[in-house]
Amino acid sequence: MRISVFGSTGSIGTQTLEVARHLGIEVAVLAAGSNVDKLAEQVASLRPRFAAMYDREASSRLKEIILAEGLPTRVVDGRRAMSELASYDGSDKVVNAVVGSAGLAVSLSALNAGKPLALANKESLVAAGSLMVEASKAHNAAILPVDSEHSAIWQCMWSSAGAGVEEIMLTASGGPFRGRKDLSGIRPEDALKHPTWDMGKKISIDSATMINKALEVIEARWLFDVDADRIKVVVHPQSIVHSAVMFTDGSVIAQMGAPDMRLPIMAALCYPGRSSVHAPGSGKLDLAQVGSLSFERPDTDTFPGVTLGHRALRRKGLAPAAMSAANEEAVAQFLSGNIPFTMIAGLCEEAMEASSESEPSSLEEVLEADLKARSYVESRCRSWRSCHS
Numbered sequence: 001m002r003i004s005v006f007g008s009t010g011s012i013g014t015q016t017l018e019v020a021r022h023l024g025i026e027v028a029v030l031a032a033g034s035n036v037d038k039l040a041e042q043v044a045s046l047r048p049r050f051a052a053m054y055d056r057e058a059s060s061r062l063k064e065i066i067l068a069e070g071l072p073t074r075v076v077d078g079r080r081a082m083s084e085l086a087s088y089d090g091s092d093k094v095v096n097a098v099v100g101s102a103g104l105a106v107s108l109s110a111l112n113a114g115k116p117l118a119l120a121n122k123e124s125l126v127a128a129g130s131l132m133v134e135a136s137k138a139h140n141a142a143i144l145p146v147d148s149e150h151s152a153i154w155q156c157m158w159s160s161a162g163a164g165v166e167e168i169m170l171t172a173s174g175g176p177f178r179g180r181k182d183l184s185g186i187r188p189e190d191a192l193k194h195p196t197w198d199m200g201k202k203i204s205i206d207s208a209t210m211i212n213k214a215l216e217v218i219e220a221r222w223l224f225d226v227d228a229d230r231i232k233v234v235v236h237p238q239s240i241v242h243s244a245v246m247f248t249d250g251s252v253i254a255q256m257g258a259p260d261m262r263l264p265i266m267a268a269l270c271y272p273g274r275s276s277v278h279a280p281g282s283g284k285l286d287l288a289q290v291g292s293l294s295f296e297r298p299d300t301d302t303f304p305g306v307t308l309g310h311r312a313l314r315r316k317g318l319a320p321a322a323m324s325a326a327n328e329e330a331v332a333q334f335l336s337g338n339i340p341f342t343m344i345a346g347l348c349e350e351a352m353e354a355s356s357e358s359e360p361s362s363l364e365e366v367l368e369a370d371l372k373a374r375s376y377v378e379s380r381c382r383s384w385r386s387c388h389s
């Protein structure tokens with residue numbers, strides 16, 4: 001099998017390459033944003049057919065390096081080239097590990113070309129769920145979840161083919177501030193310290209605000225065609241039960257594993273089979289050593305962001321796209337020290353409430369809503385700074 005990996009230099013991307021190497025899977029395409037040194041290193045070791053960088057300057061530097069090293073890889077640049085590469089017919093599966101709505105075009109292009117899509121980029125399902133599902137059905141291209149909770153739900157479904165789903169129990173670690181009532185004065189370096197997972201910056205902040213769970217509620221709605229009111233969030237600090245499904249007979253099936261993304265990545269790469277070996281570097285889960293597992297309801301007063309997914313789904317239309325784009329911009333503003341942590345969820349809510357309730361019929365409409373939400377948040381942050389500096 002040959003795969004294409006978009007977002008190959010990030011946390012999920014590098015773990016995907018590790019799993020691919022472990023399983024002897026070839027890599028046909030590598031693509032990322034601007035980290036030339038890392039991409040060049042990956043190209044030198046994996047020698048893919050194509051490599052792409054979103055950033056023009058980075059792309060030119062990559063071309064120089066590849067030429068100087070005499071590597072056979074062809075470098076293409078820019079957004080259009082990137083989404084064209086997602087349909088490359090020399091690849092059997094596309095892994096989308098790009099962060100944010102920048103991954104949307106890659107997802108749609110892969111599905112439209114009939115490629116199975118191993119999806120870590122949850123933002124594409126959040127922003128354009130109906131378009132993604134439509135493309136997946138029209139071109140018979142499966143969306144294979146990489147997000148650990150969704151991989152868990154998916155695996156629970158394998159064992160109960162065709163049975164009705166009563167409820168999805170989406171587990172959440174609770175993030176680094178679980179148990180706190182006052183979130184004022186939080187600095188980016190505090191919010192980036194996740195207790196159980198080691199992830200990219202944006203998702204680490206999403207996890208701290210619990211907006212990650214809101215995005216995942218929407219992701220689950222589209223992946224499993226389940227109404228929002230059947231998706232329940234439950235806090236599980238040990239991150240061992242990755243989610244569970246209650247079927248119509250009341251039976252609950254859960255999936256467990258160490259908190260290690262290489263496991264769900266491997267499940268998506270090996271589907272429709274299961275790997276005959278463990279994921280690289282991941283030890284054996286020892287329940288006796290884990291000791292106890294605990295569960296609690298989320299604290300929605302302290303973490304209002306956790307409710308945004310259900311609310312965006314009730315509002316319909318472009319609300320999820322606006323909420324997700326507003327969140328991306330607000331997270332970037334928080335990481336740059338421009339706004340307090342506690343402002344993020346409110347900005348998402350405002351952008352969502354200003355969004356259109358009509359269903360998007362094209363990628364362009366989604367991208368327009370995305371831009372509008374970002375510029376709304378940017379201007380709100382500018383006014384906040386001018387009042388507080």
Ligand code: NDP
Pocket residue numbers: 006007008009010011012013031032033034035036054082097098099100102120121122123146147148197198199200201202203261
């Ligand atoms: P990282 O920030 O670690 O990596 C992001 C990747 O996206 C990098 O390779 C980056 O390239 C690339 N990228 C950024 N902008 C562009 C662009 N415009 N075009 C092409 N590539 C781009 O993020 P993560 O790996 O943590 O997350 C990736 C996705 O997976 C997110 O959607 C996240 O929510 C999801 N996810 C992550 C989990 C985790 O454990 N990390 C768990 C579950 C889901 P460069 O480095 O060159 O800038």
Ligand code: MG
Pocket residue numbers: 147148149216
């Ligand atoms: Mg997750």
